[in-house]
Amino acid sequence: xxxxxxxxxxxxxxxxxxxxxxxxxxxxxxxxxxxxxxxxxxxxxxxxxxxxxxxxxxxxxxxxxxxxxxxxxxxxxxxxxxxxxxxxxxxxxxxxxxxxxxxxxxxxxxxxxxxxxxxxxxxxxxxxxxxxxxxxxxxxxxxxxxxxxxxxxxxxxxxxxxxxxxxxxxxxxxxxxxxxxxxxxxxxxxxxxxxxxxxxxxxxxxxxxxxxxxxxxxxxxxxxxxxxxxxxxxxxxxxxxxxxxxxxxxxxxxxxxxxxxxxxxxxxxxxxxxxxxxxxxxxxxxxxxxxxxxxxxxxxxxxxxxxxxxxxxxxxxxxxxxxxxxxxxxxxxxxxxxxxxxxxxxxxxxxxxxxxxxxxxxxxxxxxxxxxxxxxxxxxxxxxxxxxxxxxxxxxxxxxxxxxxxxxxxxxxxxxxxxxxxxxxxxxxxxxxxxxxxxxxxxxxxxxxxxxxxxxxxxxxxxxxxxxxxxxxxxxxxxxxxxxxxxxxxxxxxxxxxxxxxxxxxxxxxxxxxxxxxxxxxxxxxxxxxxxxxxxxxxxxxxxxxxxxxxxxxxxxxxxxxxxxxxxxxxxxxxxxxxxxxxxxxxxxxxxxxxxxxxxxxxxxxxxxxxxxxxxxxxxxxxxxxxxxxxxxxxxxxxxxxxxxxxxxxxxxxxxxxxxxxxxxxxxxxxxxx
Amino acid sequence: xxxxxxxxxxxxxxxxxxxxxxxxxxxxxxxxxxxxxxxxxxxxxxxxxxxxxxxxxxxxxxxxxxxxxxxxxxxxxxxxxxxxxxxxxxxxxxxxxxxxxxxxxxxxxxxxxxxxxxxxxxxxxxxxxxxxxxxxxxxxxxxxxxxxxxxxxxxxxxxxxxxxxxxxxxx
Numbered sequence: 001x002x003x004x005x006x007x008x009x010x011x012x013x014x015x016x017x018x019x020x021x022x023x024x025x026x027x028x029x030x031x032x033x034x035x036x037x038x039x040x041x042x043x044x045x046x047x048x049x050x051x052x053x054x055x056x057x058x059x060x061x062x063x064x065x066x067x068x069x070x071x072x073x074x075x076x077x078x079x080x081x082x083x084x085x086x087x088x089x090x091x092x093x094x095x096x097x098x099x100x101x102x103x104x105x106x107x108x109x110x111x112x113x114x115x116x117x118x119x120x121x122x123x124x125x126x127x128x129x130x131x132x133x134x135x136x137x138x139x140x141x142x143x144x145x146x147x148x149x150x151x152x153x154x155x156x157x158x159x160x161x162x163x164x165x166x167x168x169x170x171x172x173x174x175x176x177x178x179x180x181x182x183x184x185x186x187x188x189x190x191x192x193x194x195x196x197x198x199x200x201x202x203x204x205x206x207x208x209x210x211x212x213x214x215x216x217x218x219x220x221x222x223x224x225x226x227x228x229x230x231x232x233x234x235x236x237x238x239x240x241x242x243x244x245x246x247x248x249x250x251x252x253x254x255x256x257x258x259x260x261x262x263x264x265x266x267x268x269x270x271x272x273x274x275x276x277x278x279x280x281x282x283x284x285x286x287x288x289x290x291x292x293x294x295x296x297x298x299x300x301x302x303x304x305x306x307x308x309x310x311x312x313x314x315x316x317x318x319x320x321x322x323x324x325x326x327x328x329x330x331x332x333x334x335x336x337x338x339x340x341x342x343x344x345x346x347x348x349x350x351x352x353x354x355x356x357x358x359x360x361x362x363x364x365x366x367x368x369x370x371x372x373x374x375x376x377x378x379x380x381x382x383x384x385x386x387x388x389x390x391x392x393x394x395x396x397x398x399x400x401x402x403x404x405x406x407x408x409x410x411x412x413x414x415x416x417x418x419x420x421x422x423x424x425x426x427x428x429x430x431x432x433x434x435x436x437x438x439x440x441x442x443x444x445x446x447x448x449x450x451x452x453x454x455x456x457x458x459x460x461x462x463x464x465x466x467x468x469x470x471x472x473x474x475x476x477x478x479x480x481x482x483x484x485x486x487x488x489x490x491x492x493x494x495x496x497x498x499x500x501x502x503x504x505x506x507x508x509x510x511x512x513x514x515x516x517x518x519x520x521x522x523x524x525x526x527x528x529x530x531x532x533x534x535x536x537x538x539x540x541x542x543x544x545x546x547x548x549x550x551x552x553x554x555x556x557x558x559x560x561x562x563x564x565x566x567x568x569x570x571x572x573x574x575x576x577x578x579x580x581x582x583x584x585x586x587x588x589x590x591x592x593x594x595x596x597x598x599x600x601x602x603x604x605x606x607x608x609x610x611x612x613x614x615x616x617x618x619x620x621x622x623x624x625x626x627x628x629x630x631x632x633x634x635x636x637x638x639x640x641x642x643x644x645x646x647x648x649x650x651x652x653x654x655x656x657x658x659x660x661x662x663x664x665x666x667x668x669x670x671x672x673x674x
Numbered sequence: 675x676x677x678x679x680x681x682x683x684x685x686x687x688x689x690x691x692x693x694x695x696x697x698x699x700x701x702x703x704x705x706x707x708x709x710x711x712x713x714x715x716x717x718x719x720x721x722x723x724x725x726x727x728x729x730x731x732x733x734x735x736x737x738x739x740x741x742x743x744x745x746x747x748x749x750x751x752x753x754x755x756x757x758x759x760x761x762x763x764x765x766x767x768x769x770x771x772x773x774x775x776x777x778x779x780x781x782x783x784x785x786x787x788x789x790x791x792x793x794x795x796x797x798x799x800x801x802x803x804x805x806x807x808x809x810x811x812x813x814x815x816x817x818x819x820x821x822x823x824x825x826x827x828x829x830x831x832x833x834x835x836x837x838x839x840x841x842x843x844x845x
Binding site for chain 1: 753755
């Protein structure tokens with residue numbers, strides 16, 4: 001307490017005592033009688049002073065709030081942990097929906113509304129590729145159709161390409177748009193995207209955003225307990241006092257001041273509430289955090305899909321009763337709570353114990369529990385202490401190895417080996433016949449043809465080469481797209497955020513691919529295209545294979561939480577390229593949710609690696625599709641086509657189907673595209 | 675998962691807290707209804723609180739409490755006797771505290787776990803603390819009305835204001 005405040009406290013106490021004394025024995029003050037200004041002035045001065053103090057107190061409280069908000073952790077400071085949900089994964093197309101939502105009324109005032117122009121250019125690209133696909137009009141013809149609007153019967157969709165970036169509307173149309181609250185340009189963009197997806201043959205695509213996207217934009221993100229307190233490991237504890245006390249004090253001062261000025265004793269008395277509350281807040285100690293937390297799981301190594309019961313018990317090991325104890329268990333990001341709640345609240349006398357049980361569903365991965373967050377408050381709730389109590393528990397869920405049957409894909413390295421490749425060269429199996437070139441070995445010249453026609457020709461065979469394979473999983477933030485429809489398969493249908501990232505499908509595919517290459521005797525390695533690095537150079541043997549599968553389960557790069565931070569795809573590819581031999585074949589598993597994934601695949605190609613892309617489709621399970629999901633599918637199709645045009649075999653995989661079928665299909669497509 | 679019918683938003687405080695806060699607020703509005711403006715303010719305040727509690731809008735709670743506090747002040751200015759004024763203020767404070775506590779429960783614990791114990795402990799404690807304030811006020815009122823010494827009043831004034839300011843718990 002500062003000296004000034006201590007002085008004030010003394011004055012207050014002394015004056016209060018004198019007052020009480022005078023009230024108790026009125027005779028003491030009988031000699032002193034005040035009249036006139038001396039009687040009213042002090043009253044007025046104290047009243048005004050009280051009002052001024054109230055204002056100051058209020059200002060202090062407000063600026064205190066502002067300071068705590070700007071403390072750098074604003075995003076996490078307010079959001080209380082909600083670990084029962086999985087992290088919110090963006091549904092596919094969320095990026096596009098964000099761009100459409102970013103179109104504002106005020107854009108129209110800019111000389112060059114850049115975001116509108118970019119949006120239209122992107123949609124125009126999609127339109128060109130969709131319209132020139134089936135009946136195949138030339139790009140200039142498509143351009144004409146876009147301009148005269150004959151490509152669709154939706155007037156709003158056609159107006160998107162035909163009209164201006166800042167649509168000119170009739171006054172009534174403008175008024176209607178104002179009532180709707182959405183800029184006409186954004187509305188047209190949605191309609192155009194929906195019309196295009198309909199044209200491309202996608203089923204029900206509504207021009208409205210899907211429920212998944214609305215939920216993703218509306219819901220608060222799930223916060224892990226370990227991220228709740230600022231600075232992570234540094235501070236496992238935080239004390240704070242609520243502003244409620246300041247509010248009550250300020251109000252009491254103001255009311256007291258008003259009472260003094262208006263000479264209403266009743267109002268003045270109300271100031272006493274302020275004294276009571278402030279005094280209580282001063283006197284009450286910060287509640288103790290002397291609790292012991294224990295966690296038990298019914299099964300530490302469950303199979304995928306098993307339900308695991310978690311029991312969290314807390315005991316008051318201090319000497320004081322905890323009037324208000326709230327507990328939030330640190331459920332790992334991958335485990336979704338299916339029954340019960342990992343939060344609970346109780347009052348605990350010393351030595352007593354309370355516990356809570358909830359059920360989580362096991363999914364692939366090593367899931368280490370975050371520390372449990374214990375919040376204790378005094379009885380009135382003016383002071384609270386938040387503590388992270390670490391009790392280490394890990395649930396580790398490993399799916400059994402399921403090698404895919406079937407022939408390993410025949411794309412190989414340039415070195416001689418045991419595998420039959422698609423490259424023509426020396427060998428035993430017939431591949432093709434071509435014109436003779438000087439230098440071809442005489443043994444491969446087709447002498448019979450020479451005798452018949454007089455021309456030299458060379459027979460090529462399937463060359464036998466050795467394979468090395470690196471499976472690269474795209475696990476960038478952009479690849480953590482929700483594997484569609486996780487929300488509406490729930491019983492209550494409100495999409496409570498237990499979606500699954502499509503990265504997990506990619507990880508499962510990588511696991512299956514690695515097992516298959518292994519059974520074919522091909523050295524296989526693993527890498528993640530992610531800010532969290534994971535690299536395992538190709539190798540062979542049981543130990544190596546076990547390490548690889550372990551990495552797929554336990555490495556944070558393949559975790560359930562999207563990584564923090566960005567990664568430059570080209571640089572990451574270069575980094576991976578430097579660590580493997582240049583002739584290693586790369587199988588790139590990516591949902592192709594953005595253009596950088598295409599860049600990554602092409603960079604592998606540019607570095608000389610034979611590349612193939614396996615792309616799990618994030619919209620495979622989506623039923624109710626909004627315009628954004630339709631656009632995302634269009635964009636993804638274009639990316640697949642771009643890859644194939646660049647000579648990179650790319651297979652589109654619906655993760656609800658077994659992988660085997662697709663890689664076979666991909667294989668045949670790969671051979672035809674070469 | 676069985677949910678309460680009719681369904682309330684997740685940000686709405688538990689029913690017990692909401693009910694308690696609303697009852698206290700209604701009581702305060704009834705006590706302060708000495709004139710039409712005060713009654714109007716009180717009724718508006720109660721309505722605003724009811725809306726905030728039902729739909730789980732925490733930002734609408736403080737304005738409702740402010741309206742109720744305004745009706746208390748108005749009643750005081752219009753000359754409501756101190757015992758009633760103290761009772762009304764006591765109820766407003768209780769509504770404020772219980773409601774805010776309910777919102778914090780909704781935010782931090784959610785609906786599923788039972789929160790009866792902490793609600794009960796908190797409700798009782800705040801009733802006690804605020805009742806202590808009201809009793810203190812009533813005691814002084816009863817004492818001063820006998821004596822009517824201006825100096826005593828002044829001394830109490832200076833004392834209360836200085837104490838209020840000095841005691842503010844500020845970290």
